[in-house]
Amino acid sequence: MLIICAIIMGFLASCLSSIFGGGFGLLSVPAIFWMINHFSPETPHVMQMTIATGTLCAIPLGVIATYKQIRYKNFDLKLYKSIIIVMTIGALIGAYLATIIDSHSLKYIFGIIVLLTAIWLLIFKASKPRKKTISKPLFKSLSSIVGGISTLTGVSVFSVPFFILCGIEIKKAIGTSTAIVFTYTTIAGMWMICLGIPVMGINWHNLGYANLPIFFSAFIPCILGGLVGAKLVHVLPSHFLKRIFIVMMFIVSILMLL
Template sequence: MPEMLWLLLMCLALGAVVGLLAGLLGIGGGLLIVPALVWLLPHVGIDTALVMHIALATSLACIVLTSGSSARSHLRLGNVDVSLVKLLAPGMVLGGLAGSAVAEWVPSAWLPKIFAGIVLLLALQMLLSLKVTGRHPHPLPGGAKIVGSGSVIGLVASLAGIGGGSLTVPYLSWYGVEMRRAIGTASFCGSIIAVAGMTGFIVAGSGDEALPAYSVGYVYLPALLGVVCTSVLTTRFGARLVSRLPTPTLKKIFAIFLLFVGGKMLF
């Protein structure tokens, strides 16, 4: 019980930081939740062979609950292009489910390195402020091409335990989608990816007797509860600080931190 209480308190603190950064920098919490859980979970006796699966699944579950409210807000503000969501969603669902299947299939020792590689690429994009803008007169591709694009985004996002906004926004921008609509649509799509990925991890972990108590598949409920309870509260404070703090500078500092985290997990 003392270990469980310690984990809950640490996850409450983690959730507060995640919510603040999400509101301030507009980033997904998975980039912080996954490495934090990878460090925390072994301290409460969870098998190291299961830690990465649990961290990814729990991060996606957190995103389902926290980004859902953000997606709803964007929908009310008219920032979500429903037609784009309909085009991207099938592939993203497939990719999200595939990500959990790949995580179950590859050796456990490879998962931290796969996550680290994704984090390093996203950190470099954030650090260098890389923006993808297209001047294509034609709309998004249809049929197999957009299903394939959505699948790749969903797969990578699921393997990293993130919502995929860092991938979806540049993709939509490349096809000339206005930034406000790209962000709102990516937020809504991120919820879809998270639901698909979480579902896949729950199914993959079902029946595994080595999982700790209070687990639903690979989703670890005590960690989920701790992170969500505070992150939903601090997101609004982060949003209020946007106009008061040098957000671009803070974003670069966070990117450097991610480079450190990714490098540590990789090497």
């Protein structure tokens, strides 16, 4: 039953991420958290395992999405090179904090951040042109914080709105964010797994904080879901997608806060 749930989660989370340009963790975090609690109720560090496992599951989707954005020339190499180091440092710090904060508190942090992000996206208008007035040091500092929050919660849906608010053109923001998020979440995910090895060990069930049965079950569905989502995004109206996405964020945040 765990394998079936992981397959469904991997497909739907990747499909969702491809449709909305991000948000794999929005579905994978609550789904993996429930699976671990339900099928292995005595497992410690549930939220840490949830974030690490979700990060691993997102890797195949990240490879496909990054390749597509580069192919469609939505990738800004200059922007990528300017902030990838600071965002990766922030992501590593976020991953470390996720290992020292207790699982119960981490669950509430996830719910609160997703709720605040949903409210932000509800009033956020990406179509309005913006002039870049933010200084480079401040931009890099805020980028580092965004990277840290992403790995702390396992969700990176706010990176694209952040780049747009800083004056980056929408398509470049989406394409470059895809590559940046893929890079720092992969590195931070490996770091989090290494931090979990002394705590959880290595066996057939887990590699540090990563749950291996969930990861291997979701690997192929993640690829298939990403491909299906890429097709659906050209069929469904954008305003409808945005509303559904925000509603999902409110629902997920409330469920995690209960």
